[in-house]
Amino acid sequence: MRSPIVPFFIAHQGCPQRCIFCDQRAIAGSGGELPASGELLARIERYARSAALPLEIAFFGGTFTSLPREEQERLLAPLQPLRAAGTVGAIRVSTRPDALDPETVALLGGMGVTVVELGIQSMDDRVLAAAGRGHTAADVARAFTLLRAGGIAVGAQLMPGLPGDSADLALDSLQRVLALAPAMLRIYPTLVLAGTRLAERYREGSYIPLSLDEAVALCAAMLLECRKRGVPVIRLGLQATAELATPGRVLAGPWHPAFRQVVEGELWYALLERLTGGLVSGTAVAVNCPPGRVSDVVGQKRGNLDRLRVRRGIAVTRVTANNSLPPHGLAVVHPGGHLAGALF
Ligand code: SF4
Known part of the structure; x- marks a missing residue:
């Protein structure tokens, strides 16, 4: 059974630049400041009082491994006694494929990080460039190799429907990621969020998002492929936060509050x-x-x-x-x- 997750959203912290589609504050509905140690422990203690142990601690929404090393240590250090006591059984962080090196992987492994989720989005270099990602598909393969060598499981996030993407390219990206044997996947069809550069492109007519029907058909094909390969898809579509449901937040794209069920x-x-x-x-x-x-x-x-x-x-x-x-x-x-x- 999966451990209950204690989430910490560190929106955009550590990100070297803003990708054209991204607004983590809108996605998570939180400010995203790095939590102080006391705040971190207080939230974990709250969960520990009501949830089944051990807990999984997760840092989402930013580029954890691009934070200064001392910040990464400051966030992970208070978790160490809790790991020893059995309160915390797993630690998960999100990062970019180009933000990993052997020293960082050694630091994560040494401080009990069990899963790193890589924001991959696409394995097509032209799609990655058009999204302003600043990394290539080769960085993804390198990140998998580094993390696997460090004994850390790898989660993969894909984002079909980015500028220049197509159903064939998205399915090809999926196949290339599955060939790297991720432990799990998240699939987020691209939405146009207010305030992003993608919103400007949408307004000027140079970007047309997937319709809901197109996204459902494509994600159904992707989900089926993952099922065949035995790779769990732990999320399909963005979580329906109050922030995302606010009128004007999602300007266009295949938004549905129960996307997975569809x-x-x-x-x-x-x-x-x-x-x-x-x-x-x-x-x-x-x-x-x-x-x-x-x-x-x-x-x-x-x-x-x-x-x-x-x-x-x-x-x-x-x-x-x-x-x-x-x-x-x-x-x-x-x-x-x-x-x-x-x-x-
Ligand atoms: S997609 Fe990831 S790397 Fe890009 S801005 Fe958002 S959180 Fe940062």
Whole structure:
């Protein structure tokens, strides 16, 4: 079971420049100052009183390893007694692929950092340059090698839909990242946030974001690929913070407060349509799915069932969880028998 996470958002701290799409303060809804040691310990203590131990401590939203070395040590030092006591079991930091060297990796490993999440965004150098990232795909491969040599797990963040990106390039980036064997992935389709340089490009008409439908189809293909390879996707789409929900914050792009559920629903809809492809219009069916997947199969606001009825004329009378199905399996019971299949 995953440890409860105690998050610290250090928005833009350590970042050498501002990437054209990024506004961590809007994403996290917090100012992002580096926490003082007392503040750090007080928050961990609060979590420790109510959450199951051990905890995972996470520094998100900035470039942790570009902070001055003494700042990195200052943030990690108070965690050491808590690691020894078993209160803290894991430490995670986010950084850029070009902000790592052997000394930094040794420092992180020595102070108990277990996971480094790399903001990769794309493995296409032209897309990276257009996003003002300031690093290349070669830096990503180098960062994986360094971290793995230091015994630190690597998480990867990808951002389909950046300027110059395409569905094919995004899927190619995913394949190249999967070839590096990340421990986990986050996928954030690009949004146009107010106050960013991407917002200026959007306003002047030189950038068109993915539509919600395009982002859902692309992220469904990416999610399926990760599932096939056994790599967990721990987040799909930005978390729906109050700040992001504020009118005028997200100017354009595939924003949906329950983006992951829409994407999961898309995968199950494709399977549902495939399985019922041979049934005549007007057939009524019952669907069995793995436990925990009923709402994904039904879709947001029953969207999948409505879509199947309108497009194929198939009426789903009920969707039931069934323990005997494999995690990716689906069974359709119709008047003439029973059809079974799986996502992959
Ligand atoms: S994307 Fe990462 S490196 Fe770029 S500005 Fe945002 S936090 Fe900093």
